[in-house]
Amino acid sequence: MRAVASETRDPLASPREITARPSIGPVLAHAGPPALLLAAILGLWEWGVRAFGIPFYILPAPSRIATVLVTDRALLASEAAVTLLEIFLGFGIAFVMGIGLALLIFASRTVERAVYPLVIASQTVPVFAIAPLLIVWLGYGMLSKVAMAALIVFFPIVVNTVDGLRAADPDIINLLLILGATPAQVLVKLRAPAALPFVFSGIRIAVATSVIGAVIGEWVGATQGLGFLMIHANAQLHIDLVFAAITVLSLMAVGLFLAVSGIEWLVLPWRRVAGS
Amino acid sequence: MTPKLQIVDLTKRFPATRSSSAGGGADSKAGWLGVLSRVSLDVGQREFVTLLGPSGCGKSTLCNIVAGLIPPDGGEVLLDGAPIGPRRGQVAYMQQKDLLLPWRRVIDNAILGLEIQGVARLEARDEARDLLRRFGLERFEWYYPALLSGGMRQRVALVRTLLCRKDVVVLDEPFGALDAMTRAAMRGYLLRLVEEFGRTILFITHDIEEAILLSDRIYVMSARPGRIRAEIAVPLVRPRDPAHATVVRTKAEITAALHAEMAEAFS
Numbered sequence: 001m002r003a004v005a006s007e008t009r010d011p012l013a014s015p016r017e018i019t020a021r022p023s024i025g026p027v028l029a030h031a032g033p034p035a036l037l038l039a040a041i042l043g044l045w046e047w048g049v050r051a052f053g054i055p056f057y058i059l060p061a062p063s064r065i066a067t068v069l070v071t072d073r074a075l076l077a078s079e080a081a082v083t084l085l086e087i088f089l090g091f092g093i094a095f096v097m098g099i100g101l102a103l104l105i106f107a108s109r110t111v112e113r114a115v116y117p118l119v120i121a122s123q124t125v126p127v128f129a130i131a132p133l134l135i136v137w138l139g140y141g142m143l144s145k146v147a148m149a150a151l152i153v154f155f156p157i158v159v160n161t162v163d164g165l166r167a168a169d170p171d172i173i174n175l176l177l178i179l180g181a182t183p184a185q186v187l188v189k190l191r192a193p194a195a196l197p198f199v200f201s202g203i204r205i206a207v208a209t210s211v212i213g214a215v216i217g218e219w220v221g222a223t224q225g226l227g228f229l230m231i232h233a234n235a236q237l238h239i240d241l242v243f244a245a246i247t248v249l250s251l252m253a254v255g256l257f258l259a260v261s262g263i264e265w266l267v268l269p270w271r272r273v274a275g276s
Numbered sequence: 277m278t279p280k281l282q283i284v285d286l287t288k289r290f291p292a293t294r295s296s297s298a299g300g301g302a303d304s305k306a307g308w309l310g311v312l313s314r315v316s317l318d319v320g321q322r323e324f325v326t327l328l329g330p331s332g333c334g335k336s337t338l339c340n341i342v343a344g345l346i347p348p349d350g351g352e353v354l355l356d357g358a359p360i361g362p363r364r365g366q367v368a369y370m371q372q373k374d375l376l377l378p379w380r381r382v383i384d385n386a387i388l389g390l391e392i393q394g395v396a397r398l399e400a401r402d403e404a405r406d407l408l409r410r411f412g413l414e415r416f417e418w419y420y421p422a423l424l425s426g427g428m429r430q431r432v433a434l435v436r437t438l439l440c441r442k443d444v445v446v447l448d449e450p451f452g453a454l455d456a457m458t459r460a461a462m463r464g465y466l467l468r469l470v471e472e473f474g475r476t477i478l479f480i481t482h483d484i485e486e487a488i489l490l491s492d493r494i495y496v497m498s499a500r501p502g503r504i505r506a507e508i509a510v511p512l513v514r515p516r517d518p519a520h521a522t523v524v525r526t527k528a529e530i531t532a533a534l535h536a537e538m539a540e541a542f543s
């Protein structure tokens with residue numbers, strides 16, 4: 001009995017592409033232009049501040065901000081740690097509850113009809129407006145900031161997960177049913193993996209906004225955190241410290257964004273092959 | 277002897293929307309579009325039977341009924357003489373789209389059916405490996421589908437279909453999306469495979485020559501509503517030469533019959 005395929009000369013066997021491993025080269029090529037532009041802006045800023053003799057309590061030069069970043073690094077680090085913890089807790093709570101609610105909305109028409117419009121309508125209420133209330137209800141401590149971050153993160157996670165769960169190709173659902181799959185198997189083998197890219201794009205939006213949520217919470221009323229530090233430094237016209245705190249916050253948001261992208265890269269290897 | 281697969285008086289109609297009712301044909305009653313009209317056919321044990329017809333003749337609807345995805349309005353489908361009812365997963369079914377899961381590597385796409393049946397992953401992979409090798413895919417076991425060509429993806433889908441351990445395989449225009457050269461190669465794969473594994477096959481196509489080259493018997497369908505117009509046996513040994521006199525003559529006969537049918541439909 002002979003094998004169906006002849007291994008050596010198969011006209012169909014050439015794949016479109018052999019290698020799938022990305023290299024660091026393109027990353028540098030992408031990072032180069034914005035880095036140069038940023039350097040140019042900072043240079044112009046430094047020159048302008050010195051040339052026009054602008055005082056540091058109006059606009060500090062980048063070099064002065066850099067100095068503060070170094071000299072006050074212990075203070076900045078300890079306040080950043082507080083803000084970061086608020087973000088992580090808020091994000092974690094919103095993530096678990098968001099995925100849970102998304103599954104409920106997906107699984108039950110009744111829940112969907114009752115809850116989904118409210119979830120969407122809740123977005124018309126500016127979270128900043130609730131911040132003072134949260135302080136009243138949950139106090140000046142960490143809890144009110146965690147709640148702020150969670151509230152702001154909740155929506156993109158729920159909406160993206162629901163969209164993702166619905167995104168599965170109906171033909172593939174039929175295929176699984178023909179293969180004898182149970183609804184649970186369809187969920188685990190098809191809907192959940194198909195939803196993951198959607199969940200990740202929700203998380204990417206969420207991590208950036210979670211930083212905003214935590215900082216707003218700290219502005220309104222707090223005893224610790226980068227937002228608290230900024231308000232106090234601002235009041236005392238320590239504008240260089242304000243800029244240093246803003247720098248740390250930006251780096252934090254960028255770091256979180258990169259971390260999520262890195263996790264996505266690891267968890268969804270098939271997207272690397274299919275994409276770009 | 278009971279045929280392996282029997283389709284008896286199968287009838288199906290869909291509620292017609294205003295836009296589609298225009299092409300409803302003589303048999304469509306007000307508001308309904310007749311898709312299948314008393315279609316009967318049988319497929320013997322290890323027989324390769326092709327259902328040949330123009331697009332819109334209800335071939336895919338028939339496949340969906342046999343696969344248990346939609347219920348018929350009349351008639352029944354018998355497997356080994358017993359009605360299949362609304363139960364799914366009794367026949368293997370492959371479509372024009374390969375429907376591979378992009379997050380599963382080739383080998384794990386191939387074992388999807390076995391995995392759903394509860395076979396352990398490693399055992400299923402062993403079984404798949406052998407079949408992938410026969411299809412010239414052994415170098416691509418660990419590739420993601422996105423890296424494969426259309427023909428290769430369709431071969432993976434074929435392996436997945438064959439691995440379902442079902443006696444009856446329904447192939448709904450499986451090579452419809454492929455170019456002519458790849459199609460010819462895929463036909464070769466399919467034929468050698470059928471000889472080796474001896475499955476019962478119901479093959480759907482609108483390609484007359486493909487039907488003649490592959491089948492033991494051909495049912496020719498007409499459109500709107502779909503019904504069986506002719507049954508043609510092709511008693512030739514395989515592989516068949518497209519230039520063989522009988523192949524050419526049969527092709528001419530079927531073409532003429534279909535042309536008359538089309539002329540009637542459009543007059």
